[in-house]
Amino acid sequence: MRADARRNYARILEVAIEAFAAEGLSVSVHEIARRAGVGTGTVSRHFPTKEALYQAIVQARLEQLAQRARELAASAPPGEALFEFVRFMVTEGATNRGLAEALGGAGFDVETAAADTGLDFGAMLRGLLVPAQRAGEVRADLDQADVKALIEGCLARERGGIDPAARDRMLAVTIRGLRP
Amino acid sequence: MRADARRNYARILEVAIEAFAAEGLSVSVHEIARRAGVGTGTVSRHFPTKEALYQAIVQARLEQLAQRARELAASAPPGEALFEFVRFMVTEGATNRGLAEALGGAGFDVETAAADTGLDFGAMLRGLLVPAQRAGEVRADLDQADVKALIEGCLARERGGIDPAARDRMLAVTIRGLRP
DNA sequence: TCTGAACCGGAACGCGCGTCCCGATTCTAC
């Protein structure tokens, strides 16, 4: 790979991460190309599709999330590990419109993007949920899709603007509801 | 208004209600015209804009919701009235994609549509929430936007397909969380 | 330095959307 190509690849990715986080998935490929100071063809060559561009971003992000999940599982009691992960996801989503939209299935889906990269968001969540249920700290009838939807609800609250106080209220209500 | 115009108006509205409920707000105006057996011009004349068409639908629906809210406020204790309304909204939204999307702000917003028609969804929710809080049956720190977001969370669970059992779980978690 | 392969930029394309326009049609009042 030529040096200029590698530079452009990195720059496009960098700009796209920022743009998707700030404005959501609806930012156009043209706009990303413009901000990166390259032509649209250059974007298309490195990422044949808008979805491919987004997948490249999601992949890196999911690895971070998975690592966070592992840390929590190792360092906290099962219930608290799940609750803390929920808090983490909501905080991330509140400041990252692209992530929030992907969780909500608007545009591309996290799970689809994850599946293509070998990671599995659902399994990750289940890995925290099941131990918490076994420990009796979370209702036994719930599945990981329920938890994901509850996270989406928390994110919905801040769609009109960041509001940490509201976020805390939503998290309190949600975590309270998760308990048996 | 000519008789045929009135007929077309009604038919378009009828088809649009069904289409938006079944497929969401992304159904095209062309498609609605096709299904109604009229030209696209006829739709545009009666409803100058796609948003205007959706507003006409929302208006009627909001009046139903408002009536339901009044009934509940009159016939049930404050806490139960709010909980039952939440259940009602979630059940409605689960079988009506257009309503769910409008609540989620994808496409047009219920509140915007409501504001233009003199109805106010937020105020409606507040009218049930505040008495429930006064009665000590719901956390005092929540506002109506919180409740709306929690409803959205419940709806998110069924985005991939109707699942009444999951709906009951989500409602149980949510209502549990609302309590002080 | 020179050459050719890799890479670039952005105009061009196809698509589907919402909206507008106008000749043809249909209803209604007389």
Next chain:
DNA sequence: GTAGAATCGGGACGCGCGTTCCGGTTCAGA
């Protein structure tokens, strides 16, 4: 029955999107 106004149908338009293409440019190895 007839005139004329109201209404209709659907082709045409403009827009923005994601994607493709290709003539020009830049890099890197000999």
